[in-house]
Amino acid sequence: MSGPPPPGGHRREIVRLAVPAFLALIAEPLFLLADSAIIGHLGTAELAGLGVASAALVTAAGVFVFLAYGTTSVVARHLGAGDERSAVSAGIDGLWLAVGLGAVTAAVVALWAGPISGVFGASPAVLEQATTYLRISALGIPAMLVILAVTGVLRGLQDTTTPLVASVVGFGANIVLNLVLVYGLHWGIAGSAWGTVIAQTGMGVALVTVLLVKARARHARLRPHPARVLAAARTGIPLLVRTVALRATLLVTTWVAASLGDVPLAAHQVALTVWSFLAFALDALAIAAQAITGRALGAGDREGVRLAMGTMVRWGVWGGLALGLVLVALHTVVPPLFSPDPAVQQALGAALVVVGLGQAVAGYVFVLDGVLIGAGDGRWLARGMVVTFVAYLPVVLAVRAAGPSGSPTRDVVVLWLAFTVFMVIRGAVLGWRARHDDWMVVGAR
Numbered sequence: 001m002s003g004p005p006p007p008g009g010h011r012r013e014i015v016r017l018a019v020p021a022f023l024a025l026i027a028e029p030l031f032l033l034a035d036s037a038i039i040g041h042l043g044t045a046e047l048a049g050l051g052v053a054s055a056a057l058v059t060a061a062g063v064f065v066f067l068a069y070g071t072t073s074v075v076a077r078h079l080g081a082g083d084e085r086s087a088v089s090a091g092i093d094g095l096w097l098a099v100g101l102g103a104v105t106a107a108v109v110a111l112w113a114g115p116i117s118g119v120f121g122a123s124p125a126v127l128e129q130a131t132t133y134l135r136i137s138a139l140g141i142p143a144m145l146v147i148l149a150v151t152g153v154l155r156g157l158q159d160t161t162t163p164l165v166a167s168v169v170g171f172g173a174n175i176v177l178n179l180v181l182v183y184g185l186h187w188g189i190a191g192s193a194w195g196t197v198i199a200q201t202g203m204g205v206a207l208v209t210v211l212l213v214k215a216r217a218r219h220a221r222l223r224p225h226p227a228r229v230l231a232a233a234r235t236g237i238p239l240l241v242r243t244v245a246l247r248a249t250l251l252v253t254t255w256v257a258a259s260l261g262d263v264p265l266a267a268h269q270v271a272l273t274v275w276s277f278l279a280f281a282l283d284a285l286a287i288a289a290q291a292i293t294g295r296a297l298g299a300g301d302r303e304g305v306r307l308a309m310g311t312m313v314r315w316g317v318w319g320g321l322a323l324g325l326v327l328v329a330l331h332t333v334v335p336p337l338f339s340p341d342p343a344v345q346q347a348l349g350a351a352l353v354v355v356g357l358g359q360a361v362a363g364y365v366f367v368l369d370g371v372l373i374g375a376g377d378g379r380w381l382a383r384g385m386v387v388t389f390v391a392y393l394p395v396v397l398a399v400r401a402a403g404p405s406g407s408p409t410r411d412v413v414v415l416w417l418a419f420t421v422f423m424v425i426r427g428a429v430l431g432w433r434a435r436h437d438d439w440m441v442v443g444a445r
Helices: 009-040 044-062 066-080 084-111 113-118 124-156 161-184 189-217 226-259 262-298 302-329 342-357 359-374 378-402 408-434
Strands: none
Touching: 009 044, 009 161, 009 189, 009 262, 009 302, 044 084, 044 113, 044 124, 044 189, 044 226, 044 262, 066 084, 066 124, 066 226, 066 262, 066 359, 084 113, 084 124, 084 189, 113 124, 124 161, 124 189, 124 262, 161 189, 226 262, 226 378, 226 408, 262 302, 262 342, 262 359, 262 408, 302 342, 302 359, 342 359, 342 408, 359 378, 359 408, 378 408
């Protein structure tokens, strides 16, 4: 059982894990921002269509984020207990689960792309673009889930550098493919979708290769074990519920944006992408929190968990405040990068001010979420997120009931103020849980 870290040791460990995680995490939204810029210059309908399709696609894959989060916790606990072979074997179980879930989800999304896109109630022109993008992008879902699973294993093994390399290479290729297919071959929004699928598949193959090398070095089994794969699935159910509730929040918000018109929807899509970029940046601390918390509890070090959590919460709040103020300062510079439409630019600029001012809360939320995920506190997180979603519903539905005001800028600002209320509620719920000690269960499990 390990003792408390030396003075400053926990800070060095946080930085060692968080910096590569930060670079890897911001790589994805940076390239998503590039995709939005590429598609945005095709027209407002295409940009709004990307917003609808992205919301559906990210939800279809994102509900299985437990493949990364749950695996990180389990692998880190085994590592903390000194059993690397079991750590990697647990990761292999998660990989096989990802392959099965990915194949089924891809088939469902591809076959039902039209009805899924239609749920948002967007205009016919937007619906056509969204359906095209979603049907093609569905082919990349298996690779997306495999990437989640292997990334979770590597994080649990305290390796955040390999996912960074894969992200930079993969998403860099995605930008090149998008430019060639969208503008070079004139495939429009379909070209963007194909570029994403090809890049994701390449990333998945590369990461699986790395994991197989680690598994052979530790003599871990590679064949699927049905009982253990099912056990991995059952362990992930609470995090699945938590993620479904979170994704439902984002979907309902996008649904309300669609009811306000094409301009608010287009502005909301870009604002949500920017928010996701900032969330990924701040989530680097959450990734470090998952890995450090899991390993420390596996080694029985509750004091180390509290010490690291306090440091990461402070860093999260100050980091969120700094990023938010930068965004506020750039709120008139960013919009022209995504749309030539003056109405979209004005609405987006106002929304970005609200997004920026809410980032200190976001930093607090993401760190505590990471700590509790690393502790394996999935059941409580599931209940807490459902409560938060239910509390948010009356707020966002009031925005829809009010309907378009005649000012797209006002409508988007009100919608993002409502979403900020959601983050405040979530922070209060997580803060209440973190103050207690029930979640700090020690040992491998």
